[in-house]
Amino acid sequence: xxxxxxxRKGTMSISPVVxxxxxxxxxAACVLLSHFPRLQRLIGIGGALALTGAGAGLLxxxxxxGIQVVQVGDWPAPYGITVVADLLSAIIVVAxxxxxxxxxxxxxxxxxxxxxxxxxxxxxxxxxxxxCAAVLTGDLFNLYVWFEVLLMATFVLVALGGxxxxxxxxxKFVALNxxxxxxxxxxxxxxxxxxxxxxxxxxxxxxxxxxLRGVTLAIAVMLLIAFGIKAALFPAYFWLxxxxxxxxxxxxxxxxxxxxxxxxFAMLRVFTLVFPLPDTWxxxxxxxxxxxxMLIGAMGAFVEQDLRRVVSYLIISEVGFIVMGLGISSRLxxxxxxxxxxxxxxxxxxxxxxxxxxxxxxxxxxxSRAGSIYRLRPGWALLFFLSAFSIAGLPPxxxxxxxxxxxxxxxxxxxxxxxxxxxxxxxxxLATVARIWSRYFWxxxxxxxxxxxxxxxxxxxQLFFGVPVVLxxxxxxxxxxxxxxxxxxxxxxxxxxxxxxxxxxAVLGEH
Amino acid sequence: METALAVVxxxxxxxxxxxxxxxxxxxxxxxxxxxxxxxxxxxxxxxxLRRGRPPFIxxxxxxxxxxxxxxxxxxxxxxxxxxxxGVAAFSLVLLKRTQEEVKSDDLDDYTITDIDASxxxxxxxxxxWQRGRNEFPCTRNSAEEKER
Numbered sequence: 330x331x332x333x334x335x336x337r338k339g340t341m342s343i344s345p346v347v348x349x350x351x352x353x354x355x356x357a358a359c360v361l362l363s364h365f366p367r368l369q370r371l372i373g374i375g376g377a378l379a380l381t382g383a384g385a386g387l388l389x390x391x392x393x394x395g396i397q398v399v400q401v402g403d404w405p406a407p408y409g410i411t412v413v414a415d416l417l418s419a420i421i422v423v424a425x426x427x428x429x430x431x432x433x434x435x436x437x438x439x440x441x442x443x444x445x446x447x448x449x450x451x452x453x454x455x456x457x458x459x460x461c462a463a464v465l466t467g468d469l470f471n472l473y474v475w476f477e478v479l480l481m482a483t484f485v486l487v488a489l490g491g492x493x494x495x496x497x498x499x500x501k502f503v504a505l506n507x508x509x510x511x512x513x514x515x516x517x518x519x520x521x522x523x524x525x526x527x528x529x530x531x532x533x534x535x536x537x538x539x540x541l542r543g544v545t546l547a548i549a550v551m552l553l554i555a556f557g558i559k560a561a562l563f564p565a566y567f568w569l570x571x572x573x574x575x576x577x578x579x580x581x582x583x584x585x586x587x588x589x590x591x592x593x594f595a596m597l598r599v600f601t602l603v604f605p606l607p608d609t610w611x612x613x614x615x616x617x618x619x620x621x622x623m624l625i626g627a628m629g630a631f632v633e634q635d636l637r638r639v640v641s642y643l644i645i646s647e648v649g650f651i652v653m654g655l656g657i658s659s660r661l662x663x664x665x666x667x668x669x670x671x672x673x674x675x676x677x678x679x680x681x682x683x684x685x686x687x688x689x690x691x692x693x694x695x696x697s698r699a700g701s702i703y704r705l706r707p708g709w710a711l712l713f714f715l716s717a718f719s720i721a722g723l724p725p726x727x728x729x730x731x732x733x734x735x736x737x738x739x740x741x742x743x744x745x746x747x748x749x750x751x752x753x754x755x756x757x758x759l760a761t762v763a764r765i766w767s768r769y770f771w772x773x774x775x776x777x778x779x780x781x782x783x784x785x786x787x788x789x790x791q792l793f794f795g796v797p798v799v800l801x802x803x804x805x806x807x808x809x810x811x812x813x814x815x816x817x818x819x820x821x822x823x824x825x826x827x828x829x830x831x832x833x834x835a836v837l838g839e840h
Numbered sequence: 841m842e843t844a845l846a847v848v849x850x851x852x853x854x855x856x857x858x859x860x861x862x863x864x865x866x867x868x869x870x871x872x873x874x875x876x877x878x879x880x881x882x883x884x885x886x887x888x889l890r891r892g893r894p895p896f897i898x899x900x901x902x903x904x905x906x907x908x909x910x911x912x913x914x915x916x917x918x919x920x921x922x923x924x925x926g927v928a929a930f931s932l933v934l935l936k937r938t939q940e941e942v943k944s945d946d947l948d949d950y951t952i953t954d955i956d957a958s959x960x961x962x963x964x965x966x967x968x969w970q971r972g973r974n975e976f977p978c979t980r981n982s983a984e985e986k987e988r
Contacts, residue, residue: 470916477923481930488934496938498953503931504868508860510927511875514920518883521913571953 343386345397345414345465348422351380352429352458359451366445370437373450377433380457381426388419392818396825396835398467406837407531411467413836416822417667418464421594424674425464427804428586429457431797435682436579438793439689444489444577452489453583455482460587464594467836469517469527469603472595476513476559480506483588486580487572498572505568509558516551523548530836532603533829549604549611556599560592562652563621566645570629573644574637574694578685581637585644586678590670593651597666601826606658616656620750623649627757631764636684636694639765640677643720646758647673650735653747657738663823665734668816672719672727672808679716679801683709686794690781696765700774705782710770712802717766719805721759727808734816845885852878863947865939869931876924880917887913 355376362369391397391414399412414422433453440449459479466472484506488499521527523544524535536545558565569589573581606612626646633639651673654666686709687702688694703710719726732755739748774782786794808815825831852874859871887910895908942949 470919474919474923477927481926484927484930484934488937491937491941493941494952496934496941497950499934500865500938500950501953503934504860504872507872507927507931508875511872511879514876515879515882518879518886518913518916521883521916522886522888525910575953 342390342394342397343383344399345387345412345418346399348380348383348387348414348426349412349458349462349465351376351383352454352461355379356451356454356458359454360448363446363448363451366442369445369450370433373454374430374433374437376454377426377429377457380461381423381430384419384422384426384461387414388416388423390414391416391419392821396832398835406467407526407528410471411528411530411836412465413467413529413832414465415825415832415835416818417594417597417826420667420671420819420822421464421590422461424671425457425460425587427801428583428674428678429453431678431682431801432579432583432586434793435582435685435797436577438789439579439685440577447489449486449489449580452482452486453580455479456486456583456587458482460591463591467529469520469529469532469599472598473510473513473517476591476595477510479588479591480510483584486584487576489580490576492575494575498575502568502572505558505565509555509565512551512558513555516548516555519544519551520548528836529598529602530829530833533833534837536603545604546611549600552599552604553596553611553615556592556596557618558592560589560596560648560652561622561645562648563618563625566622566625569645570633570638570641573641574635578637578681578688582678582681582685585640585681586674589644589648590674593648593655593670596652597655597663597826600655601658601663602829602832606656612656612658615652616744616747619649619652619656620747621649622646622652623751623754624757627754627761631757631761634696636687636696636699636765636769637681639761640680640684643680643758643761644673644677646754647677647720649754650732650751653751654735654738657735657742657744657747658827659738659742660820660823660827661734661741662738663826664816664820665731665738667819667822668808668812669728669731669735671815671819672731672805675801675804675808676716676719676728679798679805680713680720682794682798682801683713683716686790686798690784691778692781696768696772698775698778699769700772701779701782702774703770705779712798713770714766715802715805717762718759719809721762722755723759725809727805727812730809730812730816841889842885845881845889849878849882849885852881865935865945865947865950868947869928869935872931873924873928876920876928880920880924883913883917883920 355372358372359369362372387397397414400406401410401412436449456479459475459482463472463475463479466475484499484503487502488495517527520532524532526532526535539545561569573585600606604611606615623646626642626649629642630639630646633642651666651670654662654669684694687699691698715726719728722728722732732751736748736751739751856871856875856878859867859874862868890907890909893908895911897903939945
């Protein structure tokens, strides 16, 4: 079966394993070279760029040749470990590579030498490694293991540096995520006892045969809770605003763009492939949770004054929108959810990076010390404007298209209340962004802040802060202007999520 | 036997969650460790306990006898134990460092991520490696400071 698939792939194709191996090798190299900071940075950037390239190759291969499957050790599917790349996972691998590259370039200046020496670069690549492996695995227990790998990297990244704020943030972050991991593992164990398999495709066949009731339903709910904590959904989002504003901003940006999205990815995978949502009460539940997440995130963002915390709450709200797409579960909604996920990864990472630049200048991300940025630093202000108003959903920016598709899907399936809530939340986010804009960028600043802003920036700063921020802003613009081709791609990804016959066939062979 | 172990698992989960909800930092970590043990035992129990039926194929038979023990859950537990061990080691170091920094075991004192120092006072929460970066953190009443 594997041979057959390999034959079909042709010569130019990229195996999904490559995108797992690249960050791993980069990580190992960075550990070995911890005494050569410059070389380490170079390898870090190179590794992330290589991951982006390989991810793009993988996406191309999957797009043209269908789902790519590697059975590790050539053990047939339900018995061995399966690595599967479908369109959704390939898209996320590319996005991970892009975010990783931008953060890596940014951190050349932003991350201080002690952190670099104590393994920052290796840990960041550990995070990329865990994410790529987690999105490419076709096995639930493996998903747990990769989750732990990436969590371990993020635990250390959040705590690295060890001031009081970082340690307290890390503690809250670690405690809630470990709780989620325990629930996840318990669900995996029970599911194995129930079905005798952990291969996602094989699980689908087992679960399909029995109605979603009793123990199976309980397991589905446990998985929902575990992924919900990791994705920062409504009742369990407290760890996110408590920890994202404490580490250096490059780390915050990487976590903001990547971490919650892995939780969302796990939901997208499990609740389309293993436990399809339509017509279960789980769906109603998820829609309620999604609605509350959107609203609470926006409300939290509205009352915060520290720019980093505002963005942290905006992430929560954005996750609510993605989960709303999953909850509706029609093809259009799933497509919108995937598009929205791409948009929010790029936009929130960029918001964090720009916040970091301003914070570095002003000594604070708090608006009581800021102001006049639009007058003195129009470039940064415009870049911020682009990402922030994209998140608010102002046409023609990328957030608008994502929300448009999601609201259309909600209206098409008769979820009128949810559509209204989504629109209301968008209005609240717009108000939040406008408030930030007027207080932070427009209001006249004090003498000290003006002097700090007027200080010319060094060449290093310009290069290493400018390149990733402009790159991410360009991607936001591209997502906005090329919304239709991107939506066509995510539409195909959604198609294979909603009707997983192709996935089952690719993994399990003829049935 | 399964019933007894199920009760033990339930007891461990209850103890773990109870400890996690206490205000002591040490108990929080102990609760997490107990919880991971409970889950490992749960996997072990849920997969079915069979005594004296090793998962080997006898030399004469073509395939394994129908009621052998399933070895996979034990492999999963082994993986989970290793992960839990690493995580527990990290949590303990984090606990020690945090306690040194905050000088309290009471989780109610761990509020610096929610409310920072008073306005104008240099940020005590910043890492020693980045003093001068986020020097003046945001506070609830710094908005009044801004009013002009």
